[in-house]
Amino acid sequence: MQSLLSKFFRAKSFRFIVVFFLTLVAAIALSGSLSHAQLPQQIPQAGGETTIFDRTSHGLQQPAANLTAAELTLHQDGDSTFEAVFVSAPAPVHAGLGATFNNTSCTACHINDGRGLPVKGNLLVRVSMPVSHPIAASQPVAAGGSNKYTSSIFELAQGSRGCWGRSHRPLHQPCRSRLRRTLESQPQASVTLGNVPPVPGLGTQIQDQALFGHQPKATVEISWQETSGTYGDGTAYRLRSPRLKITLPEGKPLPPQVLTSPRVPPPITGRGLLEAIPEPTLLALADPQDKNQDGISGRPNYVWDVQKKAKVLGRFGLKANNPHLLQQNATAFINDMGVTNPLFPDKDGSSYIDIATLKAVTFYTQTVGVPARTLLDDPLVQHGEKLFSQANCAACHISQLRTGDHPLKAVAYQSIHPYTDLLLHDMGPGLADGRPDFEASETEWRTPPLWGLGLTKTILPSAGYLHDGRARTLEEAILWHGGEAESAKQAFRAWAKSDREALLRFLTSL
């Protein structure tokens, strides 16, 4: 019996059976894992070890998968603040809103940590004076209050120029004191980081909501203008772009020289990872002179760090005008909600949220996990991914980067697929907002990350794409690309319908 068995085990047939069965087991395990979170190593880890497995409307608001228990608690604390609806003081909870503001909570704009809509409360209009305008140099920001506001906005005082130009140099002393005066003089209005010449009385953005008894800084009405075009195969398409009607208190229109830039809130997913990309990596991607002559010349923005009191690399904001998430969040608290905080306190140095709260909410924004991609088996998706590279979309939407050192271990040294280079690119006149921001020009925008893009409409069925939500579909978003992305857009236009659909399907899988 034993010899029969051993003979059987030695037989080629048995070895084949074993091999065959193991292959079968492996195949089934693999195919199972593609749709299953327990074996995630088979799926490209969009956010490295932070990657979460959720393709629902909650997919952009999950804690990173690799947090420790203590970190998860801090993440949840920060989440509470991110979701907190602020109200006017005094109040038993969440006091400190306003007096003027854009919305009352982080999550009211970054809905489920995703986008917002181009509607009141979500639509944000950034404003500034042209650098060349005399008022830009002399009158950074008037004190708040609508009475003074109407007189100061038309006041064209004379003064020296030079604080708002594009320069790598740190702000020189007169500019620094001007900045400090700016911050000190108007803690309740939108503050400037020295990125742009603020508009007297408005600061750098229009706060179009106010507590009862206070005047919103202006009202903003948006209307859409449609244009049409055709693909190479003759298929027609229509695009829309916004027209703003901004009315100051007492019915006055916004003076035409004021530069305006409408924006919708971007998703916040994976921002900790973006913070952890080493500066040399980003600088290596830059090619300001377009030396490789590929028509793409990404360049970094250099922005003011309020705590370091120095100009540093910009990463966050649609024109990369904030250096890190702490400052990004602090400016959002003060400018979007009118909530004073340790970086932008009240005149007496007090603030409605303390440093622990600001740090917790910053920790939250650093530790939202990135959702794994979906539809990886879909041949259309696979084809679209190839086309994405072929059309050179991936030259700016960099598909793979590695993070470096970061105080938060969870985001350090991760291989990630953000589809951004965090650099500024000229996107052509069609998308230009005409409003420079630190060193970003009138036509430049920072490449937005594309991870989680496929969940946009799952979270918000009416959500649009691009900086102002003008693109109703991903197709329209591509068709708006110009400037450095003109040739990629033209490639897309020339493709057969099946190829265009494949590219869109790929984007949906992100």
Next chain:
Amino acid sequence: MKILSRTGCGGGNLRELWRLRLHAPLWGVVKRMKTKSGGTINNSKLFVALTALLLASVCNRDGGFAATPPLSLREHAPRATSVVLATNSATFNNRQILSDFADKVVIPTFQTFTGKASALSTAINAFTQHPNRQTLQAARTAWVEARSPWEQSECFGFGPVKDGGFDGNLDTWPIDENDIKQILASGDKLTSSYVEGLRESDKGFHVIEYLLFGTSGSKQPSDFTSRELEFLKLLGANFAQTAGDMTDSWVKGTKDGNPAYREVIATAGVKDNTTYPTLRSAAQEMIGGMLDSLDEVANSKIAKPFDKKDPNLAESRFSFNTLNDLKSNIRGSQNVYLGHFQPANTNGLGLTTFVAKVDPNLDAKVKQQFQAALEALNKIPAPFEKSALVPQNASTIKAAEDAVNTLHDTLDKEVKPLIGGAS
């Protein structure tokens, strides 16, 4: 094998593969292997047959692995069966569960809520016309009754509920008391468009609650100013209108042209549905909504007032209705799991149908944990706004928090993976 491993059983690919007779190369591979090994593999056909049988059996028509392999397979290939179960690949494939979720749970809940919202508006009107104890009590009761279906709907507050701003306009918390006092003290003309233009913190459930119940629990009909009555009436009408619009977004579509969300859910996985590109992603949405709501109940709605001993952090502190809110939240998730909404007498397939088929023990556990969570909440003395502050209640309240968290974790760690397709 490569082609099989790449296509797997997801999204109907295997069915397609089979239809296109792409399994033919599999035979070819085996035949070539047989030739190479000198024809000694007499058992190979058996294993090819086994492979084919296994894959054909575990990959059902919808492209997902079948919940349970057929009996014949279990008898003849126990090892293979254990592989299937070990990879936990019983992916979700039941469209009826999705359409029943929309038709038997979400829409009846919203329709019931809309009816209660109208009833609240009507009761407020009656009170404002004849302010007395009875009419005030009727309006307060109507508020509490509207609260029940609304809180049961919180676990499906996604899609158009977010998109249309319905959630914010109906149920922003906290309210801005200073604003409301100033509105009432002002000479502003109160009209329906004025109320519509108010901020979210100045209208909705909790502003109506604040005005109807007062802050001390002792507000009398005579305490209401005429301006308060006027404001309440407009708030009630605005509230009912918003509730109706929200329900329409699921049933008919939205004013700005989005299709009825019922269709979006029910057509998950159908080509061009980029919202839910697979059946499983829509099922995951059902789970995600439950998880979100349960997490909020345990770690926010119970924990915050309890941990900080601060009744101001309780959800419905003016009406002392917080405990009912919590129970309604749990019931709402239970409705999604069971596929019914009892107040409207609707019954359909729920997630239970799928879970029970794959893992009956897990299904029983989930059902038991829903009951346990509700029972644990029932043990908390009402009102929660007061009982949360009493040291003797600490263990009871902690037990309820734990029971909800336990349920949450079972759904998160056991049911969610069973659905599959989380990526």
